[in-house]
Amino acid sequence: MARWEPDAAGRLREAAMQLYVERGFDQTTVADIAERAGVTSRTFFRHFTDKREVLFNGTDLLRTGIAEALAGAPADTSPIATVALALESTTGFVGRDHAHSVRRQRIIDAHAELRERELIKMADLGAALAAGLRERGVPEPDATLAAETGIVAFRVAFASWIADPSPGLLSLIRSTLARLTALTASGRSGQVEGRP
Structure with a gap:
């Protein structure tokens, strides 16, 4: 996976929204969001403190x-x-x-x-x-x-x-x-x- 991900925050937001709708908020993990966005969990935490913050950032x-x-x-x-x-x-x-x-x-x-x-x-x-x-x-x-x-x-x-x-x-x-x-x-x- 590439270290530099253009618009990783935007992709993470969209991936999270899709997963929250598909699976539900409680059933979605940070790892799920990162995988859907094509980035690592570490990249997720560079942009958001937790999976709730995707909705409130x-x-x-x-x-x-x-x-x-x-x-x-x-x-x-x-x-x-x-x-x-x-x-x-x-x-x-x-x-x-x-x-x-x-x-x-x-x-x-x-x-x-x-x-x-x-x-x-x-x-x-x-x-x-x-x-x-x-x-x-x-x-x-x-x-x-x-x-x-x-x-x-x-x-x-x-x-x-x-x-x-x-x-x-x-x-x-x-x-x-x-x-x-x-x-x-x-x-x-x-x-x-x-x-x-």
Whole structure:
């Protein structure tokens, strides 16, 4: 087997996805993935820490994109509008390949361990959003509230996109945030102050 493997990470990702669908996540080993990709297990571990990471290794790119979008937002942008800009910036990465995203989500949904890892990833992105807002001068608890609200809206939009990609992920993020704004505005009438 050749020592230099062009796009070994991409081949490993595709091999893993195929095997997770064919055999199931639990029944697939790192050795199986490496063999399918035509590389060694050592090569696998140069790219991924474990077989779960194949499904989650894009988190650093998302975090970087979010940080750049936060830094580039105009200074007078409201916290929730800044979060919206940051989330919209992820669609170039997350919303590229619907078929891949559907396959990945089905694998995750079928395994409690992977669902937990997905929630950890979302919490990490929420923390990155909140940190970016604090750097922009948004105080607590507003920074965390805006960030976590944005992550929930993103998750709802993403689930809608998985079910029906036709509106596009960007459009769904925007419409989900708009619906959230409408819900909070309409919920004020007739409510006792301090109560939901």
